[in-house]
Amino acid sequence: NIAKLTRESFTEVSDYGLLQQPNEAELLFLASTSTEMQSLKNAISGREEKQQASNRKALDNAMGYVVKLMAKDRILYCVRKASSEWKATKSKSLLNLVFIQQQLDIEEDPVFRVARAFDFFAIDGYLLIANKRAFESLLNYKTIYENSFLELREERDFVKLFTTMRPLQEYVSTNAMQLRRMAVIREKGFYKDAQYIARLRNVSEERGWGINFDDKGRITPTAETARVILQVLLDHRLH
Numbered sequence: 001n002i003a004k005l006t007r008e009s010f011t012e013v014s015d016y017g018l019l020q021q022p023n024e025a026e027l028l029f030l031a032s033t034s035t036e037m038q039s040l041k042n043a044i045s046g047r048e049e050k051q052q053a054s055n056r057k058a059l060d061n062a063m064g065y066v067v068k069l070m071a072k073d074r075i076l077y078c079v080r081k082a083s084s085e086w087k088a089t090k091s092k093s094l095l096n097l098v099f100i101q102q103q104l105d106i107e108e109d110p111v112f113r114v115a116r117a118f119d120f121f122a123i124d125g126y127l128l129i130a131n132k133r134a135f136e137s138l139l140n141y142k143t144i145y146e147n148s149f150l151e152l153r154e155e156r157d158f159v160k161l162f163t164t165m166r167p168l169q170e171y172v173s174t175n176a177m178q179l180r181r182m183a184v185i186r187e188k189g190f191y192k193d194a195q196y197i198a199r200l201r202n203v204s205e206e207r208g209w210g211i212n213f214d215d216k217g218r219i220t221p222t223a224e225t226a227r228v229i230l231q232v233l234l235d236h237r238l239h
Contacts, residue, residue, distance in 0.1 A: 002067075002078075002114075002115075002116055002117065002118065003067065003069065003076065003078045003118060003121070005116070005117075006078075006117045006118045006121075006130065007121070009025070009117075010025055010026060010027045010130065011025045011026075012025055012026040012027070013026070013027050013028075013029050013128070014026055014027075014028055014029065015028070015029055015030075016028040016029060016030035016127075016129060016132075018144065018145065018148065018180075018183045018184075018187065020132075021132065022129070022130070022132060027128045027129060027130055028127075028128070028129040028132060029126065029127070029128060029129075030126065030127045030129065031125060031126055031127075032122055032125050032126060032127050033125065034144070035127065035139045035141060036139045036140055036141075037077075037122050037127065037139060040066065040077075040079075040139070041077065041122075044066060044068065059086070059112065060086065061086065062082050062086055063081065063082060063137075063138060064079060064080055064081040064082045064119075064134075064138050065079075065080055065082060065114075066078065066079050066080075067079075067080075067118070074123070074124070075123070076121060076122070076123045077121065077122040077123070078118040078121055079118060079119055079120050079121070079122070079135075079138060080114075080115055080117075080118050080119050080134075081119055081131070081134040081137060081138055083113060083115065085112075085113050086112060086113075096111045117130070118130065119131035119134035119135055119138070120134070120135045142174075142176050142179065145176070145179035145180055145182070145183050146174070146179055148179075148182065148183045148186060149172060149179055149182045149183070149186075151186075152182060152185070152186045153165055153169070155186075157191060157192045158186075158191055160218070161191055161197065161218060161219055162218055162219050162220070162221060163214050163218050163219070163220045163221075164220070164221065165221075166221075167221040167222050167223050167225075167226050168221050168226055168229065168230075170223065170226075171223065171226035171227065171230070172230075178230070181230055181234060182230075184234060185230070185233045185234055188234070188235065190233060190235055191233055197217075198217075200232050201213055201217070203232075204232070209225075209228050209232075210224070210225055210228065211225050211228060211229060211232070212225065
């Protein structure tokens with residue numbers, strides 16, 4: 001019923017994109033072969049008894065859970081990222097109470113709260129994503145952003161703007177938020193516009209942003225200016 005109600009709450013489907021942010025009635029569509037979904041399927045395929053949890057510790061701090069629905073030869077996987085209440089540190093600091101006949105009583109047995117919705121579905125080699133952030137977290141989709149940044153560092157139009165890329169690489173590193181920002185920079189492509197870069201230099205000098213340029217007009221990044229450089233390439237400051 002939860003899977004059915006989740007599905008019925010959506011009326012639109014759009015292709016998944018690094019910058020795509022679905023609205024409340026929209027699912028994102030993606031081929032599962034570009035994700036780690038197969039690894040998740042393999043982990044729960046035909047091993048139900050072997051993988052069965054024998055104590056609460058086996059469930060504490062779980063990243064999420066999968067409901068596997070089977071109809072003949074088709075399987076629907078319904079995936080949800082676990083809430084913070086599943087964390088062992090939080091559960092140890094709380095008591096579970098039940099309200100029966102106008103009285104509160106302590107529930108001694110462990111309780112795990114299951115949400116009334118799922119974050120994404122997998123069926124027939126495809127994914128339908130309701131919660132993009134949860135999906136990227138559970139299936140380690142950060143690697144897509146890492147690959148995007150790697151490709152950007154090899155893109156001629158981008159590389160030629162700088163005397164060195166090292167300070168930017170060190171600033172971004174493996175930080176998911178910064179990797180996402182670099183993907184946005186690549187998608188917007190403002191750095192390909194010569195007039196934009198010229199305007200960037202003028203405004204930086206007028207406002208005292210401290211961005212350094214060499215005699216050829218190339219940006220010389222530093223650890224101190226890396227953050228500002230990312231902001232102007234995103235157009236956050238120039239706008």
